[in-house]
Amino acid sequence: MKTQLLGFVSVGLLLARTAACQLAPVVDDEETDLGAGKGKGKGKGKGKWTEKTSNGVNYQCKCAPGDECWPDANQWQKLNQTVAGSLRVNLPPAVSCYNTFQGPLGNLSTYDAAKCAEVTANFPSEQYQINLPTAGLWTYFTGDTCRPTANPTDTCTLGYYGAYYIAATTEKHIQEGIKFAKENNIRLVIRNTGHDFLGRSVGWGSLVINTHSFQSIKIADAWKPAPGSTYTGPYITVGAGVQAITALQRLSALSPPRVMVTGECATVGIAGGLVQGGGHGPLTNQQGFLADTALEFKAITADGKLVTANAGTNADLFWALRGGGPAAFAVIVEATYKTFVDPPSSAVNLDITLANTGGSVDLLWAAIAKFHSYSPAWVAAGLYVYYEIFGPSLRVHPIVGVGKTPAELSALVAPLLADLAAMGATYTTSASTYPTFQALYFALFEPEGAGNSALTGGWSVARADVLNNGTAVVRAMRAAGDAGAVMVGHMWSAGGAGLPASEWAKSAVNPRFRDVVDKLITIVPVAGNAPAAERAAAQRTLTDVVDAGLRAAAPEGCSYVNEADPFQPDWQTAFWGTNYAELVRIRKKWDGEGVFYAVSTPGTEAWSQIEDGKWLCKKA
Known part of the structure; x- marks a missing residue:
């Protein structure tokens, strides 16, 4: 089997930084199926599904590797070109500890003793795993596949990690990834730090968009309120990938020092799932949830549009993003919050x-x-x-x-x-x-x-x-x-x-x-x-x-x-x-087709993960 993994043998596993390999230029589809997943391009367009029956129930499922509707290699390569080469074939974090990776897109020889030693030593480290593109910090919902091991003959599979990911560095990368997932009806996962307990940062057969590179921070003294808001005080605006520790350190350097509401854990991202779940922390007694302090979001919706949401513009989306559920309404790329005097x-x-x-x-x-x-x-x-x-x-x-x-x-x-x-x-x-x-x-x-x-x-x-x-x-x-x-x-x-x-x-x-x-x-x-x-x-x-x-x-x-x-x-x-009822109404307005999915979030009652949590499906 020929591969599309450019220079895989010559440049090594690249696991120290990315745990994945770049896509090569596409070769003849008859000569390789790595990356194509045996798909024949029949997944293009709205309404293409994989039909499955589980426990006597008929389902229509999003397209996954091996399905007829899974995008072919040419489609993936076009996406790679559209996102400036930031598309990657996904591999588990500890793949270097195994002789062979048995993936849905093909099998690869992967053992690298030095890289294995590195990932083994760092696997318990939050920040190490956060910096990986698709890792889930708590591993239960990854299937615990391909963990660090001293026995390279053990079996390593992809488990419930995504099939591909986009290492997004621009808003366009996110927009194009969302559009591709929507047009080809494939499962989409939004991943920043992987800091969740419920498996929302992973998904079998999915395309993952990683937003962790969005590290911008702006701190200012006077917010200009939108209609419907009266707050005019100090604020901080952060990119999607900014973690609490970074924002707090920047605020602490001010004179006098200031502070914002964050989670109890300093490594959590503050512009994604935290605020979309509400965001409680040690300052909740004084200032409420992080959601209570939010002033504005810039977000990309299920149709790939970049929008502003605040008290006066797209106010329903603004309300829903403040505690209405992670990965349910839009992808936040920038968030603005109130800041406060930091007391002894x-x-x-x-x-x-x-x-x-x-x-x-x-x-x-x-x-x-x-x-x-x-x-x-x-x-x-x-x-x-x-x-x-x-x-x-x-x-x-x-x-x-x-x-x-x-x-x-x-x-x-x-x-x-x-x-x-x-x-x-x-x-x-x-x-x-x-x-x-x-x-x-x-x-x-x-x-x-x-x-x-x-x-x-x-x-x-x-x-x-x-x-x-x-x-x-x-x-x-x-x-x-x-x-x-x-x-x-x-x-x-x-x-x-x-x-x-x-x-x-x-x-x-x-x-x-x-x-x-x-x-x-x-x-x-x-x-x-x-x-x-x-x-x-x-x-x-x-x-x-x-x-x-x-x-x-x-x-x-x-x-x-x-x-x-x-x-x-x-x-x-x-x-x-x-x-809840209002959140479902807003969800139908902003994502009526179910482009975004996170388990047990508003409007997901019709969806099931069948066959031991793999295919994401609706009852037919």
Whole structure:
């Protein structure tokens, strides 16, 4: 078999930077099928589908490698020319550790000891994987294929990674990629950092558009408001690929230093899925969600048009992009947000292990219950609390007092410490103070790892749930731990951010989040390449045991679309509440043909991923 991978043997794998190879000029289609995927060009035009039957149900599916409607090599080469050579054949990150890559577009010899050593050493690094073009930081939904290995004879396949990607560096590259996916009816994935738990950055047989190269930043003092907005203060405008760490560092260098709302993790991108999911973080108590601070977007729609969306122009799209769901309405290429004065801040760390309770699991959970009972009072006082329950143990790193002195923060935490002592539970604790919140953020919020495989769920607990049903909430948390789940909690209140209720309706974030005092992530470890029965059992544990208990104990709560189980019952209400019907209406207006797809986002009820999550289909 001849290949279209220009210089593959002579220039090596190119994995140090791109984990892929450039397309060569097309040769005669009868001499090569690598890149063509056996397609014959019948996928051009609206309405071309692959017909499939699964479990007795007939489906119309988007075109994938090997299908009759998959674009042929000439079509891919034309796209490559249109996007100035930025189209790549996709390979998994650790392909260099295997003798042979068995891909849907052909088989390749791929072993490279030096490159394998590099990817093996860096696979747990978030930033390393972010800089790769198509990697998913959490690997479950990639199929856990082709992981680093010391045995090069193991099998390496593409798994659920996309077939091709565009390393976009201009808006035109994104526009042309969207148009190509639409015209040829192939699955489209938008990928910036790969910083998601639910597999939205990967998709079997897809074309991936990578937006991470869009790194522009503009900081200014006076925003000119659009009609419908009155804000005239300082702002930051960022390109699609800018990560929180970069934006915060730039703002911190100002005199006086400023800050913006970002996620708890500094490596997350701030102009894509974060704001489209809402975007909560350590400043949510003070300023609300990132979506609450958004002033304007420049975005590319499903028909490939570049549009501006703000309070006065394309206001419905602006509303939907502020919390209405990632990869659902348009591709954000630039976002503008409010910035704020960065105040001195303080923090307290707290740890309680079995050793602190004399080995008593019951006393440990009693201590956790007492800790959790303080959530309404703490968020009302403006505190942000990040904690983890595993082992079993309680690790609170940190309790944050934005704008608070050490004495003020200590006074708020002291009642809990007294309660713990009274019940016979010891603890370890430490306190610190910083000249700005950003200094605290970089000192105390630990980087997350990458390369782990797990199913992720979660539920948010409302103030009323803690006050009226707090014992049942903690009992559900304990049951989740007994079922093997790890829990990560975030105590904050978006309703305590000084935003009047009239402002809440200006974003698509579920209104119930304004009453939340604790947002929980639940994690059930399982490998993506585990047998189907094992994966199905883990999903049942997550949906029907771990999260079901939390939903029952906290009926006033809701679910956060970026950190939750997308297969939970009634996800529409859980994610968006009373906003859902309007989001579907807007989705039909801006993407009525379903060019964009992310699991469990508005208007996707008709879509299914069949045959073990491969083909993306509608019922015929």
